[in-house]
Amino acid sequence: MRSLVHQLSALPLASIDPKDFFDFTQVRPVVRLTAEGQRVMRWPRSAFWTWQPPESGAGLLLFRGLEPQRRWRAYATALLDVAARCGVTRIVSLGALVAAVPHTRPPCVTGSSTDPAWQARLEACGMLTRRSRYEGPTGMATIVMDAARRRGMASCNVRGQAPHYLGNATNPAVSRALLIAIAHLLELELDVAPFEAAVQAFRTQCDQAVAQDAATQAYVRQLEQDYDTMGDEAPRPPRDDDFNSEQLMHELEEFLRQEREGDAE
Numbered sequence: 047m048r049s050l051v052h053q054l055s056a057l058p059l060a061s062i063d064p065k066d067f068f069d070f071t072q073v074r075p076v077v078r079l080t081a082e083g084q085r086v087m088r089w090p091r092s093a094f095w096t097w098q099p100p101e102s103g104a105g106l107l108l109f110r111g112l113e114p115q116r117r118w119r120a121y122a123t124a125l126l127d128v129a130a131r132c133g134v135t136r137i138v139s140l141g142a143l144v145a146a147v148p149h150t151r152p153p154c155v156t157g158s159s160t161d162p163a164w165q166a167r168l169e170a171c172g173m174l175t176r177r178s179r180y181e182g183p184t185g186m187a188t189i190v191m192d193a194a195r196r197r198g199m200a201s202c203n204v205r206g207q208a209p210h211y212l213g214n215a216t217n218p219a220v221s222r223a224l225l226i227a228i229a230h231l232l233e234l235e236l237d238v239a240p241f242e243a244a245v246q247a248f249r250t251q252c253d254q255a256v257a258q259d260a261a262t263q264a265y266v267r268q269l270e271q272d273y274d275t276m277g278d279e280a281p282r283p284p285r286d287d288d289f290n291s292e293q294l295m296h297e298l299e300e301f302l303r304q305e306r307e308g309d310a311e
Contacts, residue, residue, distance in 0.1 A: 047110035053236055056095035056108050060128055064090045067114035067121050094128055107132045113186040122193040137194050137201045139187050142220050144210035148269035149252045153223040154207040161200040171230040218244035
């Protein structure tokens with residue numbers, strides 16, 4: 047979303063006041079120093095930007111925010127009220143989900159829509175499409191999509207598949223894959239070249255982490271074989287009996303954290 051806002055030169059429109067929705071002991075405000083040495087406070091931000099194409103046509107209302115800790119239904123209402131006032135008729139939700147896929151292969155992008163015409167468009171853009179059969183705890187994005195449906199707004203979900211064993215590591219390869227997919231879907235001209243260096247550096251870090259253990263290498267090779275033979279099937283979610291996935295995730299997160307701290311020094 048940061049890349050979309052930057053590349054489209056989108057204009058700031060509004061933000062949702064965080065005080066009623068966030069627990070600041072869990073998502074703390076951050077102190078930053080300006081170039082003049084002044085201390086400024088950065089609070090958790092849920093912000094909107096607008097973009098209009100150079101030629102006539104439908105524009106975009108862009109939204110980026112953290113998942114709140116409180117009052118989810120009120121938060122979804124505030125978000126969709128802004129969307130309605132801007133004339134939004136369709137919502138495209140971007141995100142990632144974890145799957146049993148290797149970091150050594152291009153991320154798969156899946157899509158689904160409540161609008162049959164846009165479902166066909168997702169397929170034409172080469173995305174794997176499959177109606178989710180998931181049941182269980184869900185996140186803010188799903189709450190917003192459900193509230194949008196009740197208002198008569200169509201919605202599309204576009205998700206990048208992230209290796210489950212990397213935990214919460216920021217994955218630039220998934221970000222790049224999502225930008226490529228959304229550029230095709232919405233007919234935008236986006237430059238993904240700035241991601242190349244970050245993708246290569248992340249791949250190198252992951253390779254080094256995996257190389258620390260022979261069993262881990264064998265597990266990633268098995269994921270590679272599964273990926274190469276799955277064809278047009280969506281990657282399966284990780285199973286509880288996957289190879290020490292929780293232990294592997296913690297080890298890789300620790301390794302990547304140390305790598306980042308080393309680079310910062």
